[in-house]
Amino acid sequence: MATPPLSTAAQTFGERVRAQRHELGLSQEQLADECGLHWTFVGQVERGRRNISLHNILKLADALKIDPAELVRGLQAPSNE
């Protein structure tokens, strides 16, 4: 069974990364190469398994050619989920 996401916010963030990656027709490896992250890290982010840092949010947004605001808009802090 897949390990659950860290939070609803991390899950939604990951879904947005995956959707935009698909929009650009990139594989996880290609996205990872573009932003200097490991492809397994990108996979974990997409599955909501990472409490990602600001700098990595910005690297992903750059490589995904979107404003970082679009990745975090409306997300709620985990209330101790």
Add this chain to the structure above:
Amino acid sequence: MATPPLSTAAQTFGERVRAQRHELGLSQEQLADECGLHWTFVGQVERGRRNISLHNILKLADALKIDPAELVRGLQAPSNE
């Protein structure tokens, strides 16, 4: 001499937190209490000294009563500053 910020992005993020905190008339201690973070952490974030995590970005945005998108809009990934 104050230690320099980690990056332009971390510096701008911190300036936005400070501006919104002042807008709400909160001290660093009050903001820290609202979001369950330590006040020294809030001070470091405001000085651009923290590569803050997604969950802490969301906690700050909640306490500052703004959408997290407003804290990261337009920030650029550090190019290895």
